[in-house]
Amino acid sequence: MEDDRLSIYGSPFLAAKLSRRTVIKAGVAAGAVVAAGGLTWVERALAAPKGTLNLFTWEGYAPAPLVKKFEAETGYKVNVGFYPSNGELISKLKATKATGFDLVQPSVTLIPAAMDSDLYQPIDPKRISNFKNVIPSMVEASAQLGGMIKGKRYGLPFDWGTEGISYNTKKIATRPTSFGDVHKDEYAGRTTYRATFHVFVATGLSMGLGNRMRDIYITEEKAKPILDKVLAFLISKKKNVKTYWKTAQEIETLLTTEEVWIAETWDGTGWKLDRAGQPIKFVAPKEGALTWMDGFALPKGAKNLDAAYAWINFMYDPKNAAMFTKESAYFTAVEKAADNLEAGIKKQYSESFSPADIKNLWWYGIEHSWWLDMFAKYVDKLKAA
Structure with a gap:
């Protein structure tokens, strides 16, 4: 029987997917993050003392405990x-x-897109004693998916996950099977998605377009x-x-x-609400759950590098990684974290992903600035329609 750590963290299948390097995962957003006292978060960060780690991350990635x-x-x-x-992150770094x-x-x-503007500095795994705990295939995947540029490491793996469908089991009796189910007229006024390129990829997959949507990355x-x-289909179903x-808080x-x-x-999202007792389940669509990997990167102007490396090392500790998964519902790249996970979390994973679903994962690929520019125009057209 396959080891639990492998089935949860993907070591057997991840390496086989390394060549699937085409897709987009960025919505372009703007606006300041306002902190306490009326200062933007950036202003507060610039004024922070030397012993402070200024961590800019996704919501849910720095749980209070x-x-x-x-x-x-x-x-x-x-x-x-x-x-x-990712679009807002790049915009803030540029600004x-x-x-x-x-x-x-x-x-x-998205690291290559940021490096088009020289926004990151190389990262040194030798400064991270717990780096040995990271799944080797994740390290290799992060390199081939954008973390390694011209022989230098600019990104390390942190966690991975997918995008699929979350639904209310009380309101929808039949388990959804396709990304296309999100657009069914019977759910008029009761459906939602992000106005980002994710929905273009998911919808295109459900429509059977572009050689499983790979052709959109040729030219x-x-x-x-x-x-x-x-776009025409999304506009027709916008009502x-x-x-x-x-x-994350808004969709929850x-x-x-x-x-x-x-x-x-x-x-x-689905797993977190399910664990909280809500009638919500997450499913992997038959087209293939869109799969991403987030990492760690050091901005070019980072001043408190010791603190940054300390956080990375802390998060690579198996017990802390398991604590992160419990708090956020996302799986990390730390192999032995699975040993510290509750049985309920493992059960949710198996309910959402069959072995066939794992083989069918649809990995995001390297994204450069010219891709983001093209995609942003389509997102704008959808919003304006």
């Missing part, structure tokens, strides 16, 4: 700011010339006829959409209040 434990064990204070998309941030957690596929000329068809969700609220019954979400 872990921050408290890190501060107690290391003596560093943590100043946390959140971004809702500040990559200063004010000590550590960020981009999707590894822009090749992509446009395919994306035009997807069914309750709202476009943006943050929409599902728990039953304002929406079905949504294109991250796996962690």
Whole structure:
């Protein structure tokens, strides 16, 4: 029988997917993150003392219990700011010339786009004693998916997950099987997704377009006829959409209040609500769950590097990694973390992913600036329609 750690963390299948390097995972967003006292988070970070880690990350990636434990064990204070998309992360780094941030957690596929503007500095795994705990195939995958550029390491793996469908089991009796189910007229006013390129990929997959949507990455000329068809379909079904969700808290609220019954979400969203006793389940669509890997990266202007490396080392500890999964519902790249997970979490994973689903995962690939520019235009057209 396959080892539990392998079935949960993907060591057997991840290496086989390394060549599947084409897709987009970025919504372009803007706006300042306002902190206490009326200062933006960046202004607060720039004014922080030397013993402070300025961590800019995804919502849910710095759970309060872990921050408290890190501060107690290391003596560093943590100043946390959140971004809702890779696009906003890159925009903030460009606006500040990559200063004010000590550590960020981009999707590894977006690191090349950031490096088009020289936003990160090389990262040294030798400064991380717990790096030995990271699944080797994850280390290799992060390198091939964007973390290694011209022989230098700019990103390390942190966690991985998927995007599929979360639905209310009280309102929807039949388990959804396709990304196309999100657009069914019977769920008019009760469906939601992010207005980002994720929905273009998912919808295109459900429509059977572009050689499983791989053709959109050959050239822009090749992509446009395919994306035009997807856009036309999304606009025709826009009346069914309750709202476009943006943050983890927003989609959790929409599902728990039953304002929406079905949504294109991250796996962690469905699992977290299920564990909280809500009638919500996450499923991997037959087209293949969209799969991402987020990592660690050091901004070019990072000042508190010791604190940044301390956080990475802390999160690579198996017990802390398991604590992260319990708090966030996302699986990390730390192999032995599975030994510390509750049986209920493992059960959720097996309920959502069959062995066939794992083989069918649809991995995001390297994303450069010209891709983001093209994709942003299609997202804008969808929002404006």
